[in-house]
Amino acid sequence: MLSSRVLRGVVDGRITLAFRRWASPQARTGSRMRTAAGVIAIGAVEAVEPETITDEQARRAGFDTAAGLRSSLDKHGTGRVYRIEIGYAGPDPRVALREQAELSASERADLDRRLARMDTSSPRGPWTRRMLELLRDNPGVRAAELAATQNRPVARFKSDVWKLKELGLTESLEVGYRLSPRGRGYLDSPT
Incomplete structure (x- = not known):
């Protein structure tokens, strides 16, 4: 779900959001995900309209602009766009x-x-x-x-x-x- 570049950003605190296009939510609020970089905590998972994504949110997701993020979303997945709060929760036990x-x-x-x-x-x-x-x-x-x-x-x-x-x-x-x-x-x- 998260590239190594994004995982590095989550671990160092630069990336705190992810956006995905799914038919139904594939992440649950309060869950944790074990990755190569450690455990990632999932915060709020909310459906959003792509046009409401701001440049600031895009930067928090590792993109330079909202337009760049929307372009990426258009190329990957189908269905609604979800905003997922993410954070580093520690090393994988x-x-x-x-x-x-x-x-x-x-x-x-x-x-x-x-x-x-x-x-x-x-x-x-x-x-x-x-x-x-x-x-x-x-x-x-x-x-x-x-x-x-x-x-x-x-x-x-x-x-x-x-x-x-x-x-x-x-x-x-x-x-x-x-x-x-x-x-x-x-x-x-x-x-």
Whole structure:
């Protein structure tokens, strides 16, 4: 939803608004969004008429002028225009989590339980260890290539990686993924 340029602006406080054209709101007031730059807090989300956007609001969204912002909106998306208040809420807690390479016995047991739950709830059976090993052995390989090796649609493959990322076991790269130090620690620790 937010480019790296915009994320940098949000983190340093220059960008406090975003405008999007959506058929229905895709962000909720009070929600939070984890991004590569950290956690972004979502404030008010309001439908607005494009012609009411001011130059000052456009600057708060990272544009030089309201006309430039409106031109961008005309090129992206369909539906109504929404103004979204955004702000930096701090670092992504998964970053610190994924850096913890050494696992205590209780942390290991907790991960074992969570991964077992994912495996047993999957219609295809156990998959989490196989996925962790695949990412360990193929860092930086495109998701489409890895998905093909698993006979998985790319979207479902990415969803699987995301589930492991939520536990701090993987991290996204510019292209592909890799195991985090925590993920390597998990695979390397005795079961």
